[in-house]
Amino acid sequence: IQLTQSPSSLSASIGDRVTITCRASQGIYTYLAWYQQKPGKAPKLLIYVASTLQSGVPSRFSGSGSGTDFTLTISSLQPEDFATYYCQQLYTNPLTFGGGTKVEIK
Amino acid sequence: EVRLVQSGAEVKKPGESLKISCQVSGYIFTDYWIAWVRQMPGKGLEWMGIIYPGDSVTTYSPSFQGQVTFSVDKSINTAYLQWSSLKASDTAIYYCAKSREEGATREGFDFWGQGTLVTVSS
Numbered sequence: 001i002q003l004t005q006s007p008s009s010l011s012a013s014i015g016d017r018v019t020i021t022c023r024a025s026q027g028i029y030t031y032l033a034w035y036q037q038k039p040g041k042a043p044k045l046l047i048y049v050a051s052t053l054q055s056g057v058p059s060r061f062s063g064s065g066s067g068t069d070f071t072l073t074i075s076s077l078q079p080e081d082f083a084t085y086y087c088q089q090l091y092t093n094p095l096t097f098g099g100g101t102k103v104e105i106k
Numbered sequence: 107e108v109r110l111v112q113s114g115a116e117v118k119k120p121g122e123s124l125k126i127s128c129q130v131s132g133y134i135f136t137d138y139w140i141a142w143v144r145q146m147p148g149k150g151l152e153w154m155g156i157i158y159p160g161d162s163v164t165t166y167s168p169s170f171q172g173q174v175t176f177s178v179d180k181s182i183n184t185a186y187l188q189w190s191s192l193k194a195s196d197t198a199i200y201y202c203a204k205s206r207e208e209g210a211t212r213e214g215f216d217f218w219g220q221g222t223l224v225t226v227s228s
Contacts, residue, residue: 005197033214035151042201042218043143043151049213066107086151090212093156095141100150 001089002026005098011106014088018074020101022087027067031091034063034072035101046085047072077103108132110202113217120225126222127189128202129199135183136160139205141215142176144185146198155202156211157185192226199223 002025012018022032030050037042045054047063050070060075074081084106085100112128126141142154155166157176162175177186183200200222203215 031212035214037151040222043203043212044210044218045206045216048206052213054216084150088151088153088214090214093165094153094169095156096153097143097151 001093001096003026003087003089003096003098005087005101008099008102009102009104011104012077013106014077014079016106017049018077018081018103020072020085020103022070022072024068024089024097026069028065028089028091031068031089032063032065033088033090034061035086035088036081036083037086043086046055048090067068074106108204108217110204110219112200112222115223116225118196118224119171119228120192120226122192123188123190124192124224125186125223126200126227128185128187128219130183130185130204133204135178136180137208137210139209140176140185141203141205142174143201143203143212144170144198145221150178154187155228156205158184158209160209192224194226194228196224197226198214 004023032035032050037043051063084100084102109131136159139156144152154170159163159178173186175188202219204217206213206216
C-alpha cells in the first residue's frame with residue numbers, strides 16, 4: 001500500500017491552523033498513525049487509529065479520516081511543532097510510511 | 107519507564123558483517139512487537155519489518171527481505187538487526203520501536219530507540 005502525503009513541505013506562522021493529508025492507494029479502514037520527527041531525534045507517535053491522541057500529546061493535534069483519505073490538523077501552530085510529520089498505515093504488511101511533510105517557519 | 111536503548115554508531119567497510127542491538131526495559135519484552143525502521147541521510151522513514159520476541163515470528167518488508175536478519179535474545183531483553191555483507195547504500199540511521207498494542211501492530215509504535223548510525227564506506 002502506497003501512502004501519499006501532501007504537501008511535502010509547508011511554511012506557516014505561529015498560531016496558524018495547519019492541515020496535512022495522507023492518501024492511501026487502497027482502503028485501510030482507520031489503521032493509520034501519525035508521527036512527528038524533529039531533526040536528530042527519533043519519531044514520536046502522535047495519533048493512532050486515525051483519530052486517537054497518544055497520551056501526552058497536546059490537544060491542538062487532531063486526526064481524522066477513514067478508508068483512503070486522512071488528515072492531521074494542528075489547530076494553532078506552536079514553535080515546538082516545527083518538524084517533519086509522517087503517516088503510517090497499519091492495515092497490512094509492509095507497514096509503509098508516507099513520504100513526510102516538513103513544517104517550516106514562515 | 108519504558109526505554110529502548112540502541113547500540114552505538116558503527117563505521118564499516120563494504121562486504122563486512124554487522125549486528126546492532128536494541129535493549130528494552132520497563133515492559134514485558136515478549137508481549138510486544140519490535141519494528142526496525144531505516145532512515146537514509148536526509149530522507150524519510152522506511153519500514154524494514156517486525157519481529158515478535160515471544161516466538162521470533164518475523165515479517166520483512168519485500169525491500170529488505172534477504173538483505174537483513176532480525177533476531178532476539180529473550181534472556182537479555184534485546185532485539186538485533188544484522189547484515190552479512192554491508193553495502194555503501196546501507197548507510198543510514200536505524201531505529202527500533204515497540205508496538206503500542208500488546209501482541210498487535212494496529213495502533214502504531216509508541217516508544218522508539220535513539221537510533222544507530224551505520225556508515226559503510228571504503
